Amino acid sequence: MQRILFLLFAGLSLAALVLAAYAQIRSADLEVYRVDRRTEWQQWTFPAGTLAISPTGSVTPAEFKGVHNAAVNADEFTHELVSGKEMRGGAWKAGTNLATAGRAIDGRAQTFWQPDPDAPLEDWWIEINLGRAVLVSEIRLIFPDQEGARPLREFRVFGSE
Structure with missing residues (x-):
């Protein structure tokens, strides 16, 4: 029984040493900028x-005190992409009707963006870039209530850091 315990202890010790050595080798490969x-x-x-x-x-x-609509003035802000290119915020991508995409965030109830009804469903999307780091606690979607512009029955909202 003592021999089994000794072998078990020796095996665990060896495993711990191997893991420690591996961790040191791996951490030597990492660059840390603090x-x-x-x-x-x-x-x-x-x-x-x-x-x-x-x-x-x-x-x-x-x-920031009070409620702020960070989307309304998103096009006033720019930021640098990883590629080095300067990018302006706003409604910057859309699967369809890019020319009217800015209406989705202009703050006016009378204007809106809608996908081309003849476009395939996979093109019914819009991407909004707020143009700067913003703490977002709420995303409010307001759909128009008029003929020819009924709300979508299903939709998804994605956010990123």
Whole structure:
């Protein structure tokens, strides 16, 4: 029985050493860029008024009081894509009727975007880019109530970070 316990202990110890060595090898391959000082954060570009950087280097999002429609002025903001290209916010992609896609976020109840009824269903989509980092607590969809523009019976809303 002691021999079995000894072999079990030896096997577990060897396994732990192998895992520790593997973890060290894996972590040596990783590059870590840590931003933890106020001066380092100040080298980054953020939209004005969106972040508060403390003297100790901690970052918190600015608090906005009241309800704000971040989509209405999305086209006033630009951001750089991974490719380096500068991109403006707004209704920037649509499977159909891209020319009228901006109506989906113009804030006016009389205007709206709708897909081309003759287009295939897989093209009935629109992509809105808010153009900057925004804390979103609610997404409100308002469908027009008029002939020829009835609400979709089924739809999906996706968000990203």
